[in-house]
Amino acid sequence: MRRAIIIGGGLSGLSTAYYLQQEVARSRLDIETILIEKENRFGGCIVTDEVGDFIIEGGPDCFLAEKPWAIQLCEELGLGDRLLCTNEENRRVFILSSGKLHQLPEGFMLMVPTSITPFLKSSLISLPGKIRMAMDLFLPRKRTDEEESLAQFVKRRLGNEALEKIAEPLVAGIHAGTPETMSLSSTFPRFIQLEEEYRSLILGMLARGRKASEFNKKRSGPKKTMFMSLVDGMMELTDAIQGRLDEGSLLPDKKVVRINHIGKATTRDHSPYEVHLEDGEILEADSVVLATPTYITAELLQEMAGTLSEVLLLIPYVSTATISLVYRASEIHHPLDGFGFVIPRAERRKIMASTWTSVKFPHRSRPDSALLRAFVGGAHNEDLVDLDDEEMLKVVRGELMDIMGITAQPIITRIYRWDKSMPQYMLGHAERLSHLEEELLHYPGLYLTGCAYRGIGISDCIHEGQLTTEKVLKFLGRAGTKY
Ligand SMILES: Cc1cc2nc3c(=O)[nH]c(=O)nc-3n(C[C@H](O)[C@H](O)[C@H](O)COP(=O)(O)OP(=O)(O)OC[C@H]3O[C@@H](n4cnc5c(N)ncnc54)[C@H](O)[C@@H]3O)c2cc1C
Known part of the structure; x- marks a missing residue:
C-alpha cells in the first residue's frame, strides 16, 4: 500500500482528498489517503454559524457560477437541490463616492x-x-x-x-x-x-x-445566477466533502511542524517523506500535498527544501475580518435595495465593503430583521483586524452610521478575524509559480495546492484539487487525465 498525506483541511485539502479517494475507490488502487488539519474542524476559512433564525457566514458567502467546478462538485455530492441563487430582484451594487452611495x-x-x-x-x-x-x-x-x-x-x-x-x-x-x-x-x-x-x-x-x-x-436545468451559494451556507459544501471521506483518513487537531525525507533530513535524493506532527508522531508518506497557506508551507519545508521555502515566502498575504450585525428591520431607515456597497480607497473609510445579506439571500434572515456584513482590513487597513471586539464593533457601527445613517443597536453581532488569509498575486506571480515548479522537480511526490497559486475563489480551489489529484495519481503509478 502507498500513502498520500494531504496537509491542511481547508477547501483545497478537502477537495484533493475527496478526488483522490474517489479515484482510488473507482480504480481499486492500493493507495491510502490521510488528511491532516491543525484545527478540530475541517473547512479552513469556510465557516457558517446558525444563530437563532440567522445563517451567518464568517468567510466566503458565495461562489462564481461561471467557473464550473464548484457547481459540478455540489451536484456530485448530492447538493444540486441545495444550490441557492441570489435574489435577482435587488441585484444592485452601490459604490461610495464623496460620502454618498451611488448605484453601479x-x-x-x-x-x-x-x-x-x-x-x-x-x-x-x-x-x-x-x-x-x-x-x-x-x-x-x-x-x-x-x-x-x-x-x-x-x-x-x-x-x-x-x-x-x-x-x-x-x-x-x-x-x-x-x-x-x-x-x-x-x-x-x-x-x-x-x-x-x-x-x-x-x-x-x-x-x-x-x-x-x-x-x-x-441550456436546460436549474436556474443559475452570477453568484451561487448553498441554502444553509457554504459549510454545507465542506461538511458534505468531509462526510464522503473515509473516517479513518481524517486527522483533525494535529498540527504538522516539519516535513523531511526519510533518512537524512537534508539530502534530496530520498523519497518517501516523513511528516512530523507537533505531538511527536511521525507519519511516513510516498506523496505529500501541502494545502496550507504558503508562509506555513515555507516553514514546514524549510529544513528539507530551503530554496522552495524562500520562493514561497515571496507570496504575501493580507488579513481581513468580517463583522455580521443583525438589526430590527424597523430601525433601519436606509433603503436596503441591493446586495450592498463597496468603498474606494480614496474615500478613506475604515471598512472596505458591506453586504446586505438579508437582501442577497433573504431566507438567511427573518422578515422583521436586517442582516448586514461589513469587511475590515485588507491591504490598506490591515491593523484594524487586531482591534478587540468592542473597538471593532465601535468602528463598524460608526462607519454604518456615517454611510447608511444606522444608529440602532444591533441585536446580534458576530466577528470573524482572518489573519493572513488573502494571498496577493503581485507582479511577477507567474514567474514565482514557474520557479516553484522548477524547485518541486527536486522533490518527487511533493505537491502544492490551494488558493495562493492559480485562483483565490472557491471554484479555483476545487479545480486545483482536481489537478493536484492527477499529479499524485500519476506519481503513484497511475497515469491518465480526467480533469
Ligand atoms: C473573509 C473571506 C471571504 C471570502 N469570500 C469569498 C467568496 O465570497 N467567494 C469565493 O469564491 N472565495 C472567497 N474567499 C476565498 C476562499 O474562501 C478561499 O480562497 C478558500 O476557502 C481557501 O481555501 P484553502 O483550503 O486554500 O485555504 P484555507 O481555508 O486557509 O485552509 C488552510 C488549512 O490549513 C490548515 N493548516 C494551517 N497550518 C497547518 C499545519 N501546520 N498543520 C495542519 N494544518 C494546517 C488551516 O487550519 C486551514 O484549515 C474568501 C476568503 C476570505 C478569507
Missing part, C-alpha cells in the same frame, strides 16, 4: 460598461470620466508583452476615474489587494484575453454577454 450602473460587467443608457445617466462617474471610459471603444491593443498591474491596465483602457471608483473597490477588492501591485495576468487573465480577442473591453464584454445569453437560452 446596470449593465456593468465587473468594471466594464455594457449598457449605454444607465451608464450615461449614472451619478457615479463624471462626464469626463464617462468620455474617457468610452475611449476604450477606439483605443488600440497593447503593443508590448510587458506584464501590467491591474491599475496600469485599467488606466490605459478606461482611465483614472474607472480605476479609482470601480476597479479598485470592486475588482481589486476580491483579493483585498492593491491594484498598483496586483498582477493582471495572474488575477484577471480574462481581461487580457478580451483585449487580445476583441481589442476593446466594452465590445468584448458585449460579444461575450451575447454568447452567454444564447447559451443560457438553450
Whole structure:
C-alpha cells in the first residue's frame, strides 16, 4: 500500500482528498489517503454559524457560477437541490463616492460598461470620466508583452476615474489587494484575453454577454445566477466533502511542524517523506500535498527544501475580518435595495465593503430583521483586524452610521478575524509559480495546492484539487487525465 498525506483541511485539502479517494475507490488502487488539519474542524476559512433564525457566514458567502467546478462538485455530492441563487430582484451594487452611495450602473460587467443608457445617466462617474471610459471603444491593443498591474491596465483602457471608483473597490477588492501591485495576468487573465480577442473591453464584454445569453437560452436545468451559494451556507459544501471521506483518513487537531525525507533530513535524493506532527508522531508518506497557506508551507519545508521555502515566502498575504450585525428591520431607515456597497480607497473609510445579506439571500434572515456584513482590513487597513471586539464593533457601527445613517443597536453581532488569509498575486506571480515548479522537480511526490497559486475563489480551489489529484495519481503509478 502507498500513502498520500494531504496537509491542511481547508477547501483545497478537502477537495484533493475527496478526488483522490474517489479515484482510488473507482480504480481499486492500493493507495491510502490521510488528511491532516491543525484545527478540530475541517473547512479552513469556510465557516457558517446558525444563530437563532440567522445563517451567518464568517468567510466566503458565495461562489462564481461561471467557473464550473464548484457547481459540478455540489451536484456530485448530492447538493444540486441545495444550490441557492441570489435574489435577482435587488441585484444592485452601490459604490461610495464623496460620502454618498451611488448605484453601479446596470449593465456593468465587473468594471466594464455594457449598457449605454444607465451608464450615461449614472451619478457615479463624471462626464469626463464617462468620455474617457468610452475611449476604450477606439483605443488600440497593447503593443508590448510587458506584464501590467491591474491599475496600469485599467488606466490605459478606461482611465483614472474607472480605476479609482470601480476597479479598485470592486475588482481589486476580491483579493483585498492593491491594484498598483496586483498582477493582471495572474488575477484577471480574462481581461487580457478580451483585449487580445476583441481589442476593446466594452465590445468584448458585449460579444461575450451575447454568447452567454444564447447559451443560457438553450441550456436546460436549474436556474443559475452570477453568484451561487448553498441554502444553509457554504459549510454545507465542506461538511458534505468531509462526510464522503473515509473516517479513518481524517486527522483533525494535529498540527504538522516539519516535513523531511526519510533518512537524512537534508539530502534530496530520498523519497518517501516523513511528516512530523507537533505531538511527536511521525507519519511516513510516498506523496505529500501541502494545502496550507504558503508562509506555513515555507516553514514546514524549510529544513528539507530551503530554496522552495524562500520562493514561497515571496507570496504575501493580507488579513481581513468580517463583522455580521443583525438589526430590527424597523430601525433601519436606509433603503436596503441591493446586495450592498463597496468603498474606494480614496474615500478613506475604515471598512472596505458591506453586504446586505438579508437582501442577497433573504431566507438567511427573518422578515422583521436586517442582516448586514461589513469587511475590515485588507491591504490598506490591515491593523484594524487586531482591534478587540468592542473597538471593532465601535468602528463598524460608526462607519454604518456615517454611510447608511444606522444608529440602532444591533441585536446580534458576530466577528470573524482572518489573519493572513488573502494571498496577493503581485507582479511577477507567474514567474514565482514557474520557479516553484522548477524547485518541486527536486522533490518527487511533493505537491502544492490551494488558493495562493492559480485562483483565490472557491471554484479555483476545487479545480486545483482536481489537478493536484492527477499529479499524485500519476506519481503513484497511475497515469491518465480526467480533469
Ligand atoms: C473573509 C473571506 C471571504 C471570502 N469570500 C469569498 C467568496 O465570497 N467567494 C469565493 O469564491 N472565495 C472567497 N474567499 C476565498 C476562499 O474562501 C478561499 O480562497 C478558500 O476557502 C481557501 O481555501 P484553502 O483550503 O486554500 O485555504 P484555507 O481555508 O486557509 O485552509 C488552510 C488549512 O490549513 C490548515 N493548516 C494551517 N497550518 C497547518 C499545519 N501546520 N498543520 C495542519 N494544518 C494546517 C488551516 O487550519 C486551514 O484549515 C474568501 C476568503 C476570505 C478569507
